[in-house]
Amino acid sequence: MSGRFIASLEVYGRLSATEREALGALVGANRAVAAGKDIVCAGQATSECHLLLSGQAFRHRTLADGRRQIMSYHVAGDLIDVQGLFLSLDYSVGALTACEVAPLSRARFEDLVWRYPNLGRALWRYSLVEGAIFREWMVGMGRRTAYARIAHLLCELVTRFEAVGLARNGRYRFPLTQTHIADSLGLSNVHTNRVLQALREDGLIDYRGRELVVLDWQGLRAAGEFDPDYLHMGAAAA
Amino acid sequence: MSGRFIASLEVYGRLSATEREALGALVGANRAVAAGKDIVCAGQATSECHLLLSGQAFRHRTLADGRRQIMSYHVAGDLIDVQGLFLSLDYSVGALTACEVAPLSRARFEDLVWRYPNLGRALWRYSLVEGAIFREWMVGMGRRTAYARIAHLLCELVTRFEAVGLARNGRYRFPLTQTHIADSLGLSNVHTNRVLQALREDGLIDYRGRELVVLDWQGLRAAGEFDPDYLHMGAAAA
DNA sequence: CGTGAACTTGAGATTTCTCAAGCGGGGTGG
C-alpha cells in the first residue's frame, strides 16, 4: 500500500499515528502500468497527482523530433507529479519497470496538508529536496564532463535506491538502458557507451547484464565529484 | 516594501486584505547588498529565508576550481532561498545589481502559511513553477544547441521581466555579463560571445552597452524553441 | 531459429573549448 510513501515522508519529518492513518486512507483505486508505458502525460491538468506504489519511473520531456530529456528517477513512495495538483504538467512520467500507482485527488490531499501541519511540512521538505536534486543535475550538465556526469548519476541512483532497499552493497538491479543514461545527462548513446566502458576499464564499476555493481565506491565518488549532501537524506533532523 | 512580493504571489492565487496585511507585517530589518556580492552563501542552515525587495539576483554554485553554474534569476518580489527555512543551502545567491533584501524567520513564515491556506497555496504554486523552470533549463542544457539555449534564455528573461515592469517592448536594461549567460547555460564565455554575435547578425537581437533589445521576437522565439507555458504566468486561473 | 532491442565498434564531422592576445570604456589615484 502506501506504507512506502509514509516511510519516505518520514525521512522528512516524524509523523504521528493519526497522520499516518490519514495518509493511508488517501489512496484510491490503484492502476497498473506496464514497463515502457507513460504513467501520466505532459499537458494534462488533472487536479490530481500520483503516488508510485511499486516499480521505478522517470520524468521526461520528449520533443517533437525525438530528442528526449530525462529529469528525475523515482521509486515506490515517491509522488511523481505533484505539479498536476495545481498546474498543467510540463513533463511525462514513464514506467521504467512495471509500476503500480495510486491517484490522489487534490481536494483530499489539500485537506490533509492543512489539517496536519507536520505532514505538510514533511511534504514541503520533500519538494525542496526535489528542487535540490534538479539543481545538482544542472551543475552536472553545465559544468561536468561526460565521465563525471555518468559517475555522478550512478552514485546518486545507488545512494537513493540503497536507502529504499533497491540496492545493497553497491549492487543494484539496474533497469535503465544506456539510452536512459544518455537522455538524463544530455549525451548521445554512442558516447555514453564509450564512457561506460572507460568506467569499467578504470575498475570503478561492473555493468553487465542488467545489474550494476560499484567496485570502487570512493573512486566513483571522486570521479563524479559526488557529495550526497544535496540529497538531504537526514533531512528530518534539520 | 513587500508590495512587490504580494503582487508576485497574487499571480499564483488571489489573496484577501487580511492575508496581504499579515504578509506585509512579516518583513523585518532590511539589508542592502552591493552588486557583485553574495546575499546568502551555500552551506548556511539559517532557519530563515530572504525576500528580494529590490534589484536583481541569481542563484549559483561555484566549485572549488572556479567553474560556476547559475541556476536562476530573480527580481523584486521573489523568495530567493526558501530552502533555507528547512535545509542547508546548496547554492549561493549573488546580487546582479544593488539589492535590498528582507529576512523572514521560519517561525513567522510557517505561522502564516498554516493560518492562511490561500497564502500557503499561492506559495506552493510559486515553488512548483520554480521547479518547472529548473526542468526547462535542464532540457536546454541537455538537448539544445548553444544558439537555441541563448535565444531561449533571453526569451525567458524578457518575458519574466516584462511581467514585473523591468522590460518593455522587448527592451531590457540588461545587467548580465556574457559570463553570466555562459555560466547559466554551461558554455564558455568565448563561445557565448560568438553565438551572441550570430544572434545579432541574424537580426534577432541588438545587444550593445548594457541594454538588450529584441528586434525579432518571433524569430528569437523560434530559434530558442521558446514556449512560455512552463512559466505558468496565468497560474492563478488554474 | 528468427527477430528486435540494446549494446558495441569504427571513422569522419561538428560543436565547443582552451589558450592567448588585443581592444575599449569607465573608474580611480595621482
Add this chain to the structure above:
DNA sequence: CCACCCCGCTTGAGAAATCTCAAGTTCACG
C-alpha cells in the same frame, strides 16, 4: 585633468570533447 588599470568584450587558431552515421554483435524472447 590625465594616465593607468581592470573588467568585459572580441578575435584568432589549434585542440578536445562529443556527435552522427553506419554497420556489426549479442542476447532474450517468441
